[in-house]
């Protein structure tokens with residue numbers, strides 16, 4: 360039996376003995392939340408140089424050129440937004456209000472659904488908090504498998520309504536994620552025969568996923584706070600819905616942060632570390648962070664999509680040749696999450712087999728140079 364996603368942190372417990380704050384009661388930024396340059400190794404604010412033409416690609420999924428555009432966005436940005444994706448706007452409204460309802464519960468109520476130190480699901484600080492001296496101005500709720508037990512604790516009367524929303528959202532996201540996988544892989548010349556674990560219908564039936572609800576309350580001193588520190592996602596791809604408040608930034612060319620503006624009805628797609636491995640580095644995973652805001656509460660919902668539990672991800676053989684050796688060793692999603700829990704932003708380099716042949720490749724590979 361392969362280890363299940365829900366067991367990913369059994370051997371990497373997170374023992375954060377931290378008090379969960381009531382953000383709305385804080386009129387000033389406590390020192391434990393005040394970040395300085397030294398707490399984070401990346402550039403501090405969005406750069407304006409070249410900003411006019413430098414915006415994250417937006418791809419209309421009904422465009423006949425969607426395949427080519429997706430490939431280009433994955434090679435050059437590692438992130439893009441999609442429109443005409445087929446997710447009903449009512450469902451996006453429903454998931455947003457479910458998130459709002461969850462995070463506006465009293466702290467004591469939310470703590471009834473706290474994530475256990477070695478667990479994956481539940482309420483708590485971002486897992487990556489343990490790598491930083493300072494706390495992040497955010498709270499999160501992770502769902503892997505059924506949220507029923509936790510939701511019963513949170514909403515003893517209404518849990519069914521919220522479970523149904525999550526179930527519907529996950530069903531629709533799974534379909535969209537499968538479509539996006541074929542756009543990404545198709546533009547590399549990969550077809551259904553090349554990816555056996557996509558299943559007999561090529562619909563990635565056995566894929567695993569986690570749903571992460573993120574809340575970033577309005578912050579009294581946003582310039583010194585950090586919503587979610589810079590990281591890459593340990594996924595194949597992530598589909599992110601953000602409410603109408605900006606905050607997501609991606610690192611561009613290793614030098615400056617570019618904001619991903621919320622576009623009504625659009626969804627953000629991030630290239631994750633496992634597509635980075637699968638594509639043998641052709642599609643680099645994108646380093647991103649979330650900043651906070653003085654007056655507005657920001658919410659985001661991330662659908663973190665990965666392979667079936669038993670599948671070892673390794674560079675696709677069609678992309679390899681005498682001058683393209685495999686750059687990463689095979690690894691399951693579960694194992695990779697364990698590696699991330701240990702090495703954080705050096706996880707990708709820790710599964711790397713050999714240094715790139717061409718030094719120029721190295722320069723653009725942020726995970727081996729800037730991060731790892």
Ligand SMILES: C=C1C[C@]23C[C@@]1(O)CC[C@H]2[C@@]12CCC[C@@](C)(C(=O)O1)[C@H]2[C@@H]3C(=O)O
Nearest residue numbers: 479485486487501569571590592593663699
């Ligand atoms: C499957 C997962 C990826 C994730 C850790 C998790 O177990 C569920 C939450 C995910 C998340 C969301 C916020 C940022 C992040 C780095 C974190 O701390 O938890 C990601 C993790 C990841 O992609 O590595």
Ligand SMILES: O=C(O)CCC(=O)C(=O)O
Nearest residue numbers: 571573592607649659661
């Ligand atoms: O809130 C955001 O915009 C980013 C969230 C994120 O990066 C994540 O959940 O992995």
Ligand SMILES: [Fe+2]
Nearest residue numbers: 590591592647
């Ligand atoms: Fe992320």
